Amino acid sequence: MSDSSLAIAAIGVLGTLLASILSPLISERSKRREFERARVERLELAERDEVRARRLELRQSYITFNTAARDYHRALRAWSYAADNNTERAAESVDLPQTRQAFQTAYAEAQMIVSAPVLELAQQVATKLADAYSILKHREDGTHDPATDTTAEARRILGDAWEPLRTIRVAMRADLELPTL
Numbered sequence: 131m132s133d134s135s136l137a138i139a140a141i142g143v144l145g146t147l148l149a150s151i152l153s154p155l156i157s158e159r160s161k162r163r164e165f166e167r168a169r170v171e172r173l174e175l176a177e178r179d180e181v182r183a184r185r186l187e188l189r190q191s192y193i194t195f196n197t198a199a200r201d202y203h204r205a206l207r208a209w210s211y212a213a214d215n216n217t218e219r220a221a222e223s224v225d226l227p228q229t230r231q232a233f234q235t236a237y238a239e240a241q242m243i244v245s246a247p248v249l250e251l252a253q254q255v256a257t258k259l260a261d262a263y264s265i266l267k268h269r270e271d272g273t274h275d276p277a278t279d280t281t282a283e284a285r286r287i288l289g290d291a292w293e294p295l296r297t298i299r300v301a302m303r304a305d306l307e308l309p310t311l
Contacts, residue, residue: 185306191236191243192302198229198236199255199295205229206262207288210281213269233259245305251298258291 205226233256240252265284268275300310 188243189306191239192248192306195236195240195244195252196299196302198233199259199298201229202233202259203288203291203295206259206266207285209266210262210284210288213266214281230263245301248298248301248305251294251301254294255291255298258287258294262287262291 209226237252237256241249244252262284265279265287266281268279269281303310
């Protein structure tokens with residue numbers, strides 16, 4: 131056997147040995163790349179799902195807050211008229227305790243998840259409704275100042291609450307990337 135044949139045989143054996151060593155390494159590297167690609171896809175999918183869930187949670191919170199605020203506003207207005215008519219237990223006659231509690235719950239939830247601009251408007255709405263409630267409650271309890279704590283004043287405050295209620299609806303829709311009216 132000649133030197134060149136021996137060299138060719140040695141290169142062939144060495145090639146076979148290197149192939150058996152390099153093949154698993156190349157295969158492992160390929161598997162790692164595929165695993166990393168699958169991991170990135172799973173993370174992107176999880177992120178999209180989280181964004182979708184957050185949007186749905188926000189949407190539901192906005193619906194709940196808007197409904198509760200309007201119901202509470204309506205109940206306070208009805209209470210003010212019932213108080214003018216000296217209806218006995220006026221607050222209970224308009225389901226005020228339930229609507230007030232529903233509003234407070236919706237507002238507490240909103241404080242945890244809504245955007246800063248919407249929260250600022252929600253605070254304005256809550257303040258106006260609380261002011262009207264305070265006047266009407268003091269009147270019912272007999273602890274009011276007859277000169278300032280009137281049902282007319284409560285209704286004026288409730289009238290002033292319409293603008294923040296309208297503005298918050300627009301802000302909520304904008305926050306959800308919905309067309310505003």
